[in-house]
Amino acid sequence: MGNRCAVIGVGQTRYTTKRRDVSIAGLVREAAIRALDDAGLTFADIDAVVIGKAPDLFEGVMMPEAYLADALGAAGKPMMRVHTAGSVGGSTALVGASLVQGGVHDRVLVVAFEKQSESNATWALSTHLPFGASLVVGAGGYFAPHIREYMRRSGAPDHIGALVAVKDRRNALKNPYAHLRIPGIDRAMVESTPMLWEPIRYLETCPSSDGACAIVLSSEKAVTGTPAWIHGTAMRSEPLMRAGRDTVSPRAGKDCAADVYRQAGISDPRRDIDVAEVYVPFSWYEPMWLENLGFAPENEGWKLTEAGCTALDGDIPWNASGGVLSSNPIGASGLIRFAEAALQVRGMAGEHQVDGAATALGHAYGGGAQFFAMWIVGSEKP
Amino acid sequence: MPSDAPTDVPTDARAVPEPLEARHVLEFPGGYTRSTGPVIGRFLTELRDRRIVGVRTAAERVLVPPLEYDPATGESVTGEYVEVGPAGTVETWAWVSAPRPGHPLDRPFAWATIRLDGADTSLVHVVDAGGSRAMRTGLRVRPRWRTETSGHITDIECFVPEVTVITAPVRAEYRVRPGRALTRFLEGIRDGVFVGGYCAGCDQVYVPYRISCPACGSVIEEEREVADTGTVETFAINNLPDPRAPEVPFVSAYILLDGADIPMIALVGGIPAHEVRQGMRVRAVWVPPEERTMSMTNIRWFAPTGEPDADLSAGRPGGGD
Numbered sequence: 278m279g280n281r282c283a284v285i286g287v288g289q290t291r292y293t294t295k296r297r298d299v300s301i302a303g304l305v306r307e308a309a310i311r312a313l314d315d316a317g318l319t320f321a322d323i324d325a326v327v328i329g330k331a332p333d334l335f336e337g338v339m340m341p342e343a344y345l346a347d348a349l350g351a352a353g354k355p356m357m358r359v360h361t362a363g364s365v366g367g368s369t370a371l372v373g374a375s376l377v378q379g380g381v382h383d384r385v386l387v388v389a390f391e392k393q394s395e396s397n398a399t400w401a402l403s404t405h406l407p408f409g410a411s412l413v414v415g416a417g418g419y420f421a422p423h424i425r426e427y428m429r430r431s432g433a434p435d436h437i438g439a440l441v442a443v444k445d446r447r448n449a450l451k452n453p454y455a456h457l458r459i460p461g462i463d464r465a466m467v468e469s470t471p472m473l474w475e476p477i478r479y480l481e482t483c484p485s486s487d488g489a490c491a492i493v494l495s496s497e498k499a500v501t502g503t504p505a506w507i508h509g510t511a512m513r514s515e516p517l518m519r520a521g522r523d524t525v526s527p528r529a530g531k532d533c534a535a536d537v538y539r540q541a542g543i544s545d546p547r548r549d550i551d552v553a554e555v556y557v558p559f560s561w562y563e564p565m566w567l568e569n570l571g572f573a574p575e576n577e578g579w580k581l582t583e584a585g586c587t588a589l590d591g592d593i594p595w596n597a598s599g600g601v602l603s604s605n606p607i608g609a610s611g612l613i614r615f616a617e618a619a620l621q622v623r624g625m626a627g628e629h630q631v632d633g634a635a636t637a638l639g640h641a642y643g644g645g646a647q648f649f650a651m652w653i654v655g656s657e658k659p
Numbered sequence: 660m661p662s663d664a665p666t667d668v669p670t671d672a673r674a675v676p677e678p679l680e681a682r683h684v685l686e687f688p689g690g691y692t693r694s695t696g697p698v699i700g701r702f703l704t705e706l707r708d709r710r711i712v713g714v715r716t717a718a719e720r721v722l723v724p725p726l727e728y729d730p731a732t733g734e735s736v737t738g739e740y741v742e743v744g745p746a747g748t749v750e751t752w753a754w755v756s757a758p759r760p761g762h763p764l765d766r767p768f769a770w771a772t773i774r775l776d777g778a779d780t781s782l783v784h785v786v787d788a789g790g791s792r793a794m795r796t797g798l799r800v801r802p803r804w805r806t807e808t809s810g811h812i813t814d815i816e817c818f819v820p821e822v823t824v825i826t827a828p829v830r831a832e833y834r835v836r837p838g839r840a841l842t843r844f845l846e847g848i849r850d851g852v853f854v855g856g857y858c859a860g861c862d863q864v865y866v867p868y869r870i871s872c873p874a875c876g877s878v879i880e881e882e883r884e885v886a887d888t889g890t891v892e893t894f895a896i897n898n899l900p901d902p903r904a905p906e907v908p909f910v911s912a913y914i915l916l917d918g919a920d921i922p923m924i925a926l927v928g929g930i931p932a933h934e935v936r937q938g939m940r941v942r943a944v945w946v947p948p949e950e951r952t953m954s955m956t957n958i959r960w961f962a963p964t965g966e967p968d969a970d971l972s973a974g975r976p977g978g979g980d
Contacts, residue, residue: 298823399901407835408841412897412904414897414911417899418911422911422912425895425937426937429937474895474896474897475908477895517873518865518873519873520864520920520921
């Protein structure tokens, strides 16, 4: 895995529908400066900058990394941009970590963002090329059939999705950066909202958010403040159009999990991990990923959700921050998972802190569930 | 001011003669000459030069517009003029949705009290905000000056919101050519058949036709025609309207054509959305031959065949990891 690497700073913006008060540059700077403050550093202390975001069509800014280099203090330093669709925030953290693990740099600033209010994600994800049939469905329309297939295979009761939607939004009430705040949310409220892409209801889907997240990564000798040590990193991808591809539980996700668990010495994720921040943009992806990531046997992930195991007071809390269901600045959403995992093992997650969390999982997926990025962070050195 | 719009007159009142009425205008010819005094005069002189000034009181407050006296104490002001603004903040406002003749703008606008930066009092003026939704307490505004100024409060035509959002048109135009594989597939669609490609190494049939295998990377040499019937593996009922999409609710389904090893995403029709089932057997509904082009729009949708549903629990041939 290379040299030791730690997260020593985390910065987030308050996620919201429209950040009309800042430019894109102002938005990413807000997160970056908060991460630097957390680490007790300034831009001058940074060796390289890695930035991630989802498709350029979202903001209509071609190659925003070029425009944002100066805003992130990258003048005279290496700067690169990562793009792996929705998983990009996670991949960006891992590219940044590899620069430290490989001994190239001592301190790397990693930033990811999206300003969804500048256009419309469904429009940007549904560019209708000639010769095809126009089925403008966006991400919800794309994932809904896979959720339906999971429900059929597993025989999960219909209300499981609503339970996840309620749990994550209740957690969001404890996170000052979360976008959706729905006091009093309950199953009846979720089930009273309309089906957008049946079987996905309105309150079972993620919001469109503006926001940015940043972390400072450090080599062992350059650590300042409270470190979250990286115990394992893994990325996997798979072809979207391969015959026999399991769209409910993609092999790339299973392989990615197996790789990161092997590095971190995890044999039973449910037992060995204290808290997980997993990319769940539609409520049913919690039980689906519980199985894909090995927290539950096949077709039984929903039983953990139903039994409350993934709640903040359960034996394996998932998305204590409120998750993607509560805040979704797409390009940043993966990095937020990774950053929240780090905050937990640093003991700095505030009201949504899981007591004594020593080992945490950060996870992101993207595209048609074909890109995966994961890391395990811990309070102790690996 | 009474409305001059006619009101409904009861039928039985029509016989009553209209009361005697005549128009009368009271207007001093040329307008009054009004002495400004030194303080208001200074204010208007500065306005003519496109500057806004206030005057400082003995209590260190800046009055805008300036007065000769501190209204709180009656004491004379200091005679020290302070440039303020030109930007300011809306403190409160009233929306005028139907401007009258004599109003400063001929379109809906707001009367607002505006606290200019550096001032301790607010000034009443006009805000041209486009619509009432743009108005709020705390809105930042700046003056829009008239081309010709004369030393009058209307030298500021109105205030307008500060620039916070711009629109950035982005347009990329391409000539799109389908590659060899898609062209071959669309030729088939023009002729009413689905052309697939068979990977001998993986023993899998790919539809639409393609010339390399996404699993093993080898070249696909063999074409295979597959049926226009298939099975709905799974689907979504889409309820979000989009001008580019079919009318909602519409069903987008993963359909495994008979003879293929990978499903295609297509529209299901000819059946109410809520009656579509996983395992349902369907057949392509083609547009008449004379209307066909090299496009997927040749297929209106897939409609039920009426056969018994397929058993999905057995899994798909060749499928699964």
